Amino acid sequence: MEALDRDVAIIGAGPAGVTLANLLAQYGVSTTLIDREAEILEEPRAVGIDDEALRTLQGFGMAEEVLGNAVRNAPIRYYDSRKRVLAHVAPSGRPYGWPRRNLFFQPNLEAVLRKSLGRFGTVELRTACEAVGLVQDADGVTVTARQDGETVTIRARYVIGADGGRSFVRDAMNIELEGDTAPMKWLVVDVKDDTWDAPYSAVYTSPRRPSMTIPLPFGYRRFEFKVLDGEDPDQMAEPETVAELMKQFYPDGEVPEPVRRRIYWHHSRTAARFQKGRVFLVGDAAHLQPPFFGQGMNSGMRDVTNLAWKLGMVLSGSASPRLLETYDSERREAAREMVQFATGVGRLYHPANRGTEWFRNLFFRGVQRVPGGRDYILQMKYKPVPRYEDGFVLRDGAGRSSLVGRAFPQPMVEKLDGTRLRLDDVLGTRITLVGVVEGVAEALSPRTAALLAAHNGSVVQSHVPSAYRRNGQFDPSTRDTAAEIPVVDVYDLEGGLRDLYLEHPESEVYIVRPDRYVAAVSSIADLNSTVESLLELLGDPGAGSVGDGTAVHEGARDVRSG
Secondary structure (H helix, E strand, O other), rough: OOOEEEEEEOOOHHHHHHHHHHHHHHHOOOEEEEEOOOOOOOOOOEEEEEEEEHHHOOOOOOOOHHHHHOOOOOOOEEEEOOOOEEEEEEEOOOOOOOOOOEOOOOOHHHHHHHHHHHHOOEEEEEEOOEEEEEEEEOOOOOEEEEEEOOOEEEEEEEEEEOOOOOHHHHHHHOOOOEEEEEEEEEEEEEOOOOOOOOOEEEEEEOOOEEEEEEEHHOOEEEEEEEOOOOOHHHHHHHHHHHHHHHHHOOOOOOOOOOOEEEEEEEEEEOOOOEOOOOOOEEEHHOOOOHHHHHOHHHHHHHHHHHHHHHHHHHOOOOOOOHHHHHHHHHHHHHHHHHHHHHHHHHHHHOOHHHHHHHHHHHHHHHHHHOOHHHHHHHHHOOOOOOOOOOOOOOOOOOOOOOOOOEEEOOOOOEEOOOEEEOOHHHHOOEEEEEEEEOOOOHOOOOHHHHHHHHHHHHHHHEEHHHHHHOOOOOOOOHHHOOOOEEHHHHHHOOHHHHHHHOOOOOEEEEOOOOOOOOEEEOOOOOHHHHHHHHHHHOOOOOOOOOHHHHHHHHHHOOOOOO
């Protein structure tokens, strides 16, 4: 029997699990990642990656490589049952620094993310390795797995279940899934060597049989068809039926060869809790949603982005383990809202009858005639944006328009040496004070600066480009580098931070978390009290415990098999 000792064990090496392992490597966390499959499944499953997920991949240098094999800024058209365009969605804005809607090939994505792990000496990936036992106690978690007929035991301080909708980890922790499984079923067909040149996704809404099609990289295309009441799902997946359904899209040529034909139930379910003691759930193990808005994988990416920095700070001694309790309070409700939104989108695809469709069409066309309505549709502003109300945030006095609890934008900036880059590449993996007015580092008292340094914090100070500097404004090249905390001076290259200040003049300093969410905002005058109040939420580094040790023992159960 082989025995391993790790900081973190991740069960499930899909996109969420591998992304988490890459993120943890930024903090030097020793991680073992296991997956029961021997190889990456060579078929597309998730097909859309958004700007938030790409921003996460940017954190470990893989966004450009993934995007290089994707259809960028892919538009989507919605049709009514008479094949008339109901809406054309073509987002062009980049509030987070990346294209908002991109189509990718999942086997390629997973290969890129696994290749990335090879750069780090702290991460081990084991395939064809299946978890069969999970027991936790007050000090850690023991995972028992089977690999090549042998038993592998992993002792970890924390375990993450990234093992999909039929999660072993969720069952082992006896965590229920709340919500519903829709009675409707959909047939998913993927074809290769596609010949249909339509550079956009298309959704054909209909009171009878709604369908959709999505062009994928490398010559693949996806089709989805609703299985009607009374139809035999097995019969629907037969080659003859599939060919008949697809003939309408290839009236003048041969239908491409299907590489996958599967029937799917649509789930709208969320785990009752995302954490139990030292065990956490992410991705499909934590929430399941219909694919109508393409946010299943992206929601999982948000989970691991939220969790990684908290684990990293706790394990590196920069925060108390109580910080980990904010993962559930922040992510569970946000994930539930996205599940509900995706479920609602699905209802628009399948109006009950012609009358319902007529009213829906009238509403959509009317919205696009209202000032700002067309942009609301075109730029995907209807997409739910997470806002963390509880957790590692200070919302005292923050109005609804405040960015507290929301993702910080990512404009382009320029370093003093002339290097131009996205803001996140300056922020790094620390809690950062981003100054949109001058004098942030100078406003910190010695006590506050020392507290911030103890938690590995830093300051990023923005400046107008040197060509626009006015008489009396600070020249960043003259800064004394012997500061108590790291200070990075950047030029606000395209005015993104300037415009943020003009919109929110009361917010002179943004305290940005490593996951790029705003933990607090402050004026220069209140900066010391704000920073100290926020850092109190991190607790005493290295002190405390995760939850109640007694409850951990009571919640654990041995599910070893074999």
